[in-house]
Amino acid sequence: MAGSGNRGRPRDAEVDRRILNAARDLLLSKGYAALSIDEVAERAGSAKTTLYRRWPTKDHLILSVIAQMQGDVSIPDSGDLRADLRYYLKAVAGGLDGMRKAGRGEDADDRSAGLVGELAGVAARHRDLGELVRSVFERRNAVAIGLLTSTTERGALRADVDPVVLLDQLIGPIYYRVLVTGAPIDTDYIEALIDGALLGAEPRV
Amino acid sequence: MAGSGNRGRPRDAEVDRRILNAARDLLLSKGYAALSIDEVAERAGSAKTTLYRRWPTKDHLILSVIAQMQGDVSIPDSGDLRADLRYYLKAVAGGLDGMRKAGRGEDADDRSAGLVGELAGVAARHRDLGELVRSVFERRNAVAIGLLTSTTERGALRADVDPVVLLDQLIGPIYYRVLVTGAPIDTDYIEALIDGALLGAEPRV
DNA sequence: CCTATTTCGCTACGATAGTTTCGTAATTGA
């Protein structure tokens, strides 16, 4: 009703793109703390004002970038649960590892939590951003949980095993290593995780 | 050799105590981001310089406080693995939950990662602090791994199960919930974690 | 074509907070 909401000069979508790209580049090369809004604006060739018209705070901008980086991980449903999980966990680990390596120039293989850790900090500071982070990861995991549930219904997993807990025991250790211990996450580790989680979950023959 | 290291005006140990106490109080009531060095100094009745002579940066001070808060978790070795694990996991979860509730005034039961998340951020920003955080948690877990190893040697756990992976699947989900999903961690959950991890790890009868 | 409306870039500003400089006080060894 009333006022047409679309009057005046429209926003330039190209500007959004430039800002997000600039922020992403700086985020990957310097990390969160060392990234300044001024620098982002300069690199994007726009004014800080333009930036603040879109995102209310630095944290919001950064989270926007990260959400874009994380994207969606599709998960196959081939019937081979182990293979599907292997694929999914590798995708998750790969995404986190990319963020772990970012944020500190060339020393890529250190054990720093890098961006992931800073993201945890961001989420801890703003309630709304924490919600957003959670929604991203929950949406992602929902697919995996669906897979586990249907596998259970097929009888390939014991009915008394909670799919949520099962997935936690697959995903949790990956985040734990990235965020806390810094231990490496390789193919063998993922295999061991799957074994450990499924051995007790599969019906005894 | 040479210069006696103890010349000049000695540091006032009382000042250290006052600073740490002030920082702890503020940290618990306002969280990391909202805590300012000025405020810490004022509350401690000292100058900021005095503070910076002891800790090179705000992050270092904060981590010092947190390390002091975390303390050590002793783990019993009663022979009943499940009971011992239950005790240990509850202690870990309790410690994290205390930190999760801290740092945001009265709204204690939200799903924010609170201090734990900020701790992850701190560890991500400074290489040396990351090392320190890791050493704290590794020292802690070493006892638990020892327990699992001796249990394996006793034959109560299958020999082909890696104690490190097993512990990751017990501890990881707890950190994951605190830091990422914000899901609650109650007694039932801990029980489910233990079941999920041990069911496949115990020898088939 | 004209006006209202909104965005854009620019410059400057206020505010907050981490970090450093500098002069002074306390302490030890000779």
Add this chain to the structure above:
DNA sequence: TCAATTACGAAACTATCGTAGCGAAATAGG
């Protein structure tokens, strides 16, 4: 007592987030 050395406190410095005020540009509607 004197010199060297270290700790201390006050104030200054600096960086950065976020805002405000401007004129110009772009668009929709009449």
